[in-house]
Amino acid sequence: MSDAVITRANQLSASGATADAIALLTKAADAGDVDALMQLAVWRLVGKTMPRDLSEARALLRRAVAIGHVDAALMEVALTANGSGGPPSWTAALSLLRTAAVDDPIAMEQLQLLDTMAIDADGAPTQLPSPEVLSTAPHIVRFARLFTQQECAHIAGVAAPMLEPARIIDPQTGQWVANPIRTSDDAAIGPTNENLVVRALNQRIAAASGTSIGQGEPLTVLRYRPGQQYRPHLDTIQGAQNQRIKTVLVYLNEGFDGGETVFPGVNLTVTPRGGDAILFDTVLTTGAPDPAARHAGLPVRQGAKWLATRWIRAEPIDPWTIS
Ligand SMILES: O=C(O)CCC(=O)C(=O)O
Ligand SMILES: [Fe+2]
Secondary structure, X not given: OHHHHHHHHHHHHHOOOHHHHHHHHHHHHHOOOHHHHHHHHHHHHHOOOOOOOHHHHHHHHHHHHHHOOHHHHHHHHHHHHHOOOOOOOHHHHHHHXXXXXXXXXXXXXXXXXXXXXXXXXXXOEOOOOOEEEEEOOOOEEEEOOOOOHHHHHHHHHHHHHHOEEOEEEOOOOOOEEEOOOEOOEEEEEOHHHOOHHHHHHHXXXXXXXXXXXXHEOOEEEEEEOOOOOEEEEOOOOOXXXXXXXEEEEEEOOOOOEEXXXXXXXXXXXXXXXXXXXXXXXXXXXXXXXXXXHOEEEOOEEEOOEEEEEEEEEOOOOOOOOOO
């Protein structure tokens, strides 16, 4: 029984018998157990039990796809597009997605949404809305309807099952505690979940911000319910070598009360509208954090506010090592 093999392998791994755990799974995988292949692939991706090895993970996923594992196929598409364990290739990823879509409705839905997008052969946008300047220092612009309603719903749908209350590690106790600055729920869409729709939207954000896609941290979805807010803060990270230099916020919905984004330093209030995006610089030309870029998400009074945030670094980052 495949379940029993996975359970036993996890028990062995938890008790420190990693070599036995790996041997058990490898044997089962070689005998055609697709769940054992997936478990090995996941260990290779997360670097737990075995050292992280993205190309080995890709090879394991390939074998699982060949046996007909649907989740492996979707994961392979994402990793192929974002260049995890091999060179990034939109074309190769799209071709894998088309194959998967033959009998997977999730893949089919993604293809249909991609068909509505104005993108080139690399998934980059061929057109963008013109930015409207909201502030010059700091530079803050708005792109009206950067995302369509369908695209917003897709991003929210990918993140929804992963949403968890925003937490930080208490420096005193080392325990996870509620984040005093941000009370929303959040979920980062990491590289294994970066399907082609998400990838194309990350490319759109990169184009709108004049940055390369590799500079963006994983797209993070925030959901604020009544009373939840993001208190005034800077997006920069104290002492970071590779600083956050820009932020893009995309409002995924509207129809709630409250939840405006405010920049008190420049007396600016932005009323969220579904699909609109705000882009702002978080650092001065010197590279130092810009205190005038302090901002907040006001408390939501009624309904739920959904937002996607992309914090953009000065240099490309490795999405596998960022926490
Ligand atoms: O919720 C908002 O309007 C602000 C979000 C924000 O500041 C952020 O994601 O960095
Ligand atoms: Fe922020």
